Amino acid sequence: MIALSLAEIAAVVGGQTHDIPDPSVQVTGPVVRDSREVRPGSLFAAFVGERVDGHDYAQAVVEAGAAAVLASRPLGVPAIVVDDVTKALGALARHVVTKAGATLVALTGSAGKTSTKDLIAQVLNSKAPTIWPEGNLNNEIGLPLTALRVAHDTQYLVLEMGARYIGDIRYLTSLTPPRVGLVLNVGTAHIGEFGGREQIAQAKGEIIEGLPEDGSAILNADDPLVRSMASRTKAKVVLFGESAEADVRAENVRLTDSGQPAFRLHTPSGASDVTMRLYGEHHVSNALAAAAVAHELGMSADEIARALSEAGSLSRWRMEVTERPDGVTIVNDAYNANPESMRAALKALAAMGKGRRTWAVLGKMAELGDEALAEHDAVGRLAVRLNVSKLVAVGGTEASWLQLGAYNEGSWGEESVHVSDAQAAVDLLRSELRPGDVVLVKASRSVGLESVAQALIETGAEGEVAAR
Numbered sequence: 001m002i003a004l005s006l007a008e009i010a011a012v013v014g015g016q017t018h019d020i021p022d023p024s025v026q027v028t029g030p031v032v033r034d035s036r037e038v039r040p041g042s043l044f045a046a047f048v049g050e051r052v053d054g055h056d057y058a059q060a061v062v063e064a065g066a067a068a069v070l071a072s073r074p075l076g077v078p079a080i081v082v083d084d085v086t087k088a089l090g091a092l093a094r095h096v097v098t099k100a101g102a103t104l105v106a107l108t109g110s111a112g113k114t115s116t117k118d119l120i121a122q123v124l125n126s127k128a129p130t131i132w133p134e135g136n137l138n139n140e141i142g143l144p145l146t147a148l149r150v151a152h153d154t155q156y157l158v159l160e161m162g163a164r165y166i167g168d169i170r171y172l173t174s175l176t177p178p179r180v181g182l183v184l185n186v187g188t189a190h191i192g193e194f195g196g197r198e199q200i201a202q203a204k205g206e207i208i209e210g211l212p213e214d215g216s217a218i219l220n221a222d223d224p225l226v227r228s229m230a231s232r233t234k235a236k237v238v239l240f241g242e243s244a245e246a247d248v249r250a251e252n253v254r255l256t257d258s259g260q261p262a263f264r265l266h267t268p269s270g271a272s273d274v275t276m277r278l279y280g281e282h283h284v285s286n287a288l289a290a291a292a293v294a295h296e297l298g299m300s301a302d303e304i305a306r307a308l309s310e311a312g313s314l315s316r317w318r319m320e321v322t323e324r325p326d327g328v329t330i331v332n333d334a335y336n337a338n339p340e341s342m343r344a345a346l347k348a349l350a351a352m353g354k355g356r357r358t359w360a361v362l363g364k365m366a367e368l369g370d371e372a373l374a375e376h377d378a379v380g381r382l383a384v385r386l387n388v389s390k391l392v393a394v395g396g397t398e399a400s401w402l403q404l405g406a407y408n409e410g411s412w413g414e415e416s417v418h419v420s421d422a423q424a425a426v427d428l429l430r431s432e433l434r435p436g437d438v439v440l441v442k443a444s445r446s447v448g449l450e451s452v453a454q455a456l457i458e459t460g461a462e463g464e465v466a467a468r
Contacts, residue, residue, distance in 0.1 A: 040065035109184025259352035272305035280348030363443025380405025
């Protein structure tokens with residue numbers, strides 16, 4: 001973080017200093033909300049959660065070296081007291097990014113945000129110092145915490161923006177105004193809360209509405225709802241996708257024998273070949289989005305292709321591939337799930353598993369509202385159509401819909417099974433997996449199916465487990 005004195009921070013956030021002997025003391029370490037992440041010179045933001053009150057850790061974080069606590073009440077330790085810690089954090093982020101002068105890139109979409117963010121970050125970081133969020137810190141707390149990591153030498157700040165309600169992204173862009181705004185897609189994630197895809201499109205499009213005239217709006221040419229957002233910005237519009245009309249597009253898209261996408265990348269300044277380290281054809285669209293951003297920021301087609309070919313997965317439980325010593329391959333994509341990402345993961349499983357037995361261990365997709373039954377049924381049917389050897393549906397009602405869809409689509413009724421919980425899935429797979437099998441594990445985050453993947457990785461590991 002750019003060093004600021006406690007007095008400066010108090011002025012920026014409209015707070016009052018309490019128990020601070022020397023207001024000129026500087027915050028030089030990270031701004032954190034987790035007491036375990038405090039370093040000398042940190043500012044600790046104390047949030048009141050459902051189970052934990054950060055104010056209770058005030059004494060401990062100061063003893064660990066924190067310069068002060070950003071709090072909603074006096075604590076008997078150095079503190080900047082504000083009415084609303086979340087709004088204060090946002091105000092501080094706005095001040096710091098303005099002072100730093102880094103080029104801000106912001107992205108949103110219904111699926112693929114975190115994977116695309118990781119690709120953009122790695123491509124831009126190959127050119128100049130870049131800051132990006134770990135995982136999916138994309139809300140009114142996570143985004144400022146990421147923005148506050150910028151330093152004087154930071155050239156690019158890449159930010160992921162999520163939304164549950166119309167207006168959420170507009171608020172985030174007010175904190176960290178982007179020069180480049182990217183919309184990946186409009187799907188059905190959170191459709192139960194928004195009420196329909198048109199409302200989702202309204203929310204996602206907020207990311208490009210405030211772009212400057214000399215900025216760039218990067219839009220998916222293959223998604224009509226995204227493409228139609230072009231009228232909502234004064235910035236230059238750049239289209240990406242497989243459409244012939246896209247400014248940045250892919251040709252000769254194919255998958256390697258191991259399920260990794262390869263294609264010819266075309267940009268307005270040239271073309272170059274890409275072979276990715278990631279798994280699944282859905283990463284082609286993510287890569288094109290990253291390429292469009294990089295092109296707008298001055299990188300050549302060869303530079304972009306080289307960086308995309310070298311980029312790996314930076315975030316846990318997203319198509320994380322592990323090969324056990326006995327030849328079983330585990331694909332842990334259990335961080336989250338929606339209908340679009342489920343379909344993409346199943347297609348990747350089918351590609352990776354050619355000539356091998358494939359297992360799809362799937363659980364509930366949350367927040368689908370009235371679409372939940374139809375969407376779960378459709379995913380179950382798709383698993384059968386893709387010739388997945390067996391679907392293991394894990395959990396309650398929604399999982400039963402997955403299983404029923406596969407059962408009704410299948411020929412013999414043996415293509416799927418419904419189990420009650422994660423342990424039952426582990427027990428089943430431990431008894432039936434054979435060397436060479438490929439197992440996909442995926443569900444919404446609340447289901448916690450990463451425990452299944454971890455248990456399977458550990459099972460039968462007589463030697464070293466090689467993770468890719």
